[in-house]
Amino acid sequence: MIQLKNVSYTYRKGFGLANIDLKINDGEFVFLIGPTGSGKTTLLSLMHMEIFPESGKVTIGDFDSDTIKKRKIPALRRSIGLISQSYHLLDDRNLFENVALPLHVIGHNQNDISEAVEEALDEVGLSGFEDHYPQELSGGEQQRACLARALIKNPKIILADEPTGNLDPVTSFDLVKLLEEINSEEGTTVFMASHNYSLIKSRNHRIVEIHDGKLRSA
Amino acid sequence: MNKFLFLLSEGLKNLWRHKLTVFTAVFSVFLSLSTIGVLFIAEQNTHKLIEYMRSKYKIEVFFKDSITNDQASQYLQEIRKIPGVYSTTLITKDEALKVYRSQFGDDLTEFLEYNPLPVSCVVNIKRQYDGMIKINPIIERIKEIEGVDTVNHQGRLISRIETFYEQGLLGLSGIAFAIILVTVMIISNTIKLTIYSKKDLIKALKMIGATHTFIRMPFILEGVFQAVIGAALASALLYGAVVGANELLSQLTVFTINVQWMFLSWLFLIAVIISLFGSSRAISRFIK
Numbered sequence: 001m002i003q004l005k006n007v008s009y010t011y012r013k014g015f016g017l018a019n020i021d022l023k024i025n026d027g028e029f030v031f032l033i034g035p036t037g038s039g040k041t042t043l044l045s046l047m048h049m050e051i052f053p054e055s056g057k058v059t060i061g062d063f064d065s066d067t068i069k070k071r072k073i074p075a076l077r078r079s080i081g082l083i084s085q086s087y088h089l090l091d092d093r094n095l096f097e098n099v100a101l102p103l104h105v106i107g108h109n110q111n112d113i114s115e116a117v118e119e120a121l122d123e124v125g126l127s128g129f130e131d132h133y134p135q136e137l138s139g140g141e142q143q144r145a146c147l148a149r150a151l152i153k154n155p156k157i158i159l160a161d162e163p164t165g166n167l168d169p170v171t172s173f174d175l176v177k178l179l180e181e182i183n184s185e186e187g188t189t190v191f192m193a194s195h196n197y198s199l200i201k202s203r204n205h206r207i208v209e210i211h212d213g214k215l216r217s218a
Numbered sequence: 219m220n221k222f223l224f225l226l227s228e229g230l231k232n233l234w235r236h237k238l239t240v241f242t243a244v245f246s247v248f249l250s251l252s253t254i255g256v257l258f259i260a261e262q263n264t265h266k267l268i269e270y271m272r273s274k275y276k277i278e279v280f281f282k283d284s285i286t287n288d289q290a291s292q293y294l295q296e297i298r299k300i301p302g303v304y305s306t307t308l309i310t311k312d313e314a315l316k317v318y319r320s321q322f323g324d325d326l327t328e329f330l331e332y333n334p335l336p337v338s339c340v341v342n343i344k345r346q347y348d349g350m351i352k353i354n355p356i357i358e359r360i361k362e363i364e365g366v367d368t369v370n371h372q373g374r375l376i377s378r379i380e381t382f383y384e385q386g387l388l389g390l391s392g393i394a395f396a397i398i399l400v401t402v403m404i405i406s407n408t409i410k411l412t413i414y415s416k417k418d419l420i421k422a423l424k425m426i427g428a429t430h431t432f433i434r435m436p437f438i439l440e441g442v443f444q445a446v447i448g449a450a451l452a453s454a455l456l457y458g459a460v461v462g463a464n465e466l467l468s469q470l471t472v473f474t475i476n477v478q479w480m481f482l483s484w485l486f487l488i489a490v491i492i493s494l495f496g497s498s499r500a501i502s503r504f505i506k
């Protein structure tokens with residue numbers, strides 16, 4: 001479960017989030033819609049505990065923002081699959097190595113890793129691309145590779161920050177469908193931020209709107 | 219174990235991934251350790267030189283006319299207790315006469331009808347004395363002994379040699395310390411550059427839940443590998459240079475360069491310590 005209770009956060013320049021209350025149940029698929037600069041990334045950063053609220057509390061599963069110790073943050077992040085607009089794939093590693101990275105962090109052995117990478121790449125439709133380097137892939141393929149990297153550790157939650165921002169409409173639609181499949185088949189909670197209303201309006205999921213750092217409907 | 223193997227392989231792979239910066243760091247370590255090695259070899263051989271010179275230091279102690287050989291022997295025991303004194307050799311009145319005869323050909327007792335030469339002794343200084351030998355306090359202590367009449371010594375020369383030796387050692391240590399400091403800075407800055415160029419990797423690792431230790435370890439291992447390679451190259455150069463120089467010297471002089479090769483293991487240790495310090499310093503600035 002993801003819960004934000006009366007959360008506020010202000011950047012030095014003044015803007016941020018104000019009095020956010022939001023609850024996302026386990027297995028739910030929720031869209032966060034709002035224009036550029038409305039606070040979508042800030043909200044996701046708070047959930048990923050890259051930043052901490054000035055007031056209020058963020059709860060992600062067993063982790064609370066006001067009590068979590070610094071050394072426990074990696075454990076929280078291992079339970080979350082994060083995908084973003086900029087893919088954060090490593091250029092000097094092939095797809096296999098990129099996708100395998102989270103399992104190395106956890107400490108899996110090589111055999112398990114090979115099997116899991118194949119499975120994850122197959123799930124996102126990138127089987128056979130193991131030896132390709134990120135720069136050899138299209139934007140959609142790179143985003144799917146990011147999704148494979150997020151999925152490989154079987155996260156309970158996927159946080160997607162404008163994952164379709166750099167993709168064409170067809171590829172964007174395919175990615176949303178893929179996230180929906182993961183949500184329905186694995187029961188993974190998905191919270192996806194987007195400014196593309198036309199992409200999400202026809203999907204049958206809860207939509208939360210953010211504007212100037214405030215939620216309009218939740 | 220799986221994590222450790224992965225981090226180890228990452229450290230090794232990073233050597234190839236960051237070829238240019240690695241080359242800079244390895245070359246810096248190589249140059250620094252080679253210089254430190256040369257200084258160490260110089261120090262070891264200077265040490266031999268100072269030991270040789272100390273073996274030539276001689277203090278001659280003349281006892282009063284009234285002092286007998288037996289009394290002089292007791293005074294010699296007192297002299298041997300003075301710090302810095304290695305040995306004493308008693309020269310009896312008869313032995314002094316023999317020396318006089320051999321050097322001047324005359325027999326003093328023939329026309330004086332007694333032996334006027336006093337009992338004396340030669341005092342040798344310790345060769346392997348830690349630091350500088352201060353000759354004046356030794357001479358003062360000898361002079362304080364009751365039966366001593368006069369003390370002949372090369373005090374000024376010895377003091378000059380010892381001061382020069384001490385200043386030389388201090389200078390070498392200073393240079394070595396400066397080189398180590400510069401190497402730490404170079405390694406630290408090289409790793410900083412590497413880390414800066416790997417911001418994406420660090421961001422990705424943080425994103426997927428890597429601990430700080432996991433993120434830091436490949437950079438630290440990379441630094442250690444660089445240091446070990448640099449130390450190996452420096453060791454090979456120093457070994458080759460000493461063997462080559464001795465080969466050449468054997469044809470020209472009897473002097474050879476002596477090296478305790480165990481010091482090469484110290485070079486490796488210094489390199490690893492420098493790299494650990496340098497890389498930790500660099501990483502702590504970026505990964506907090």
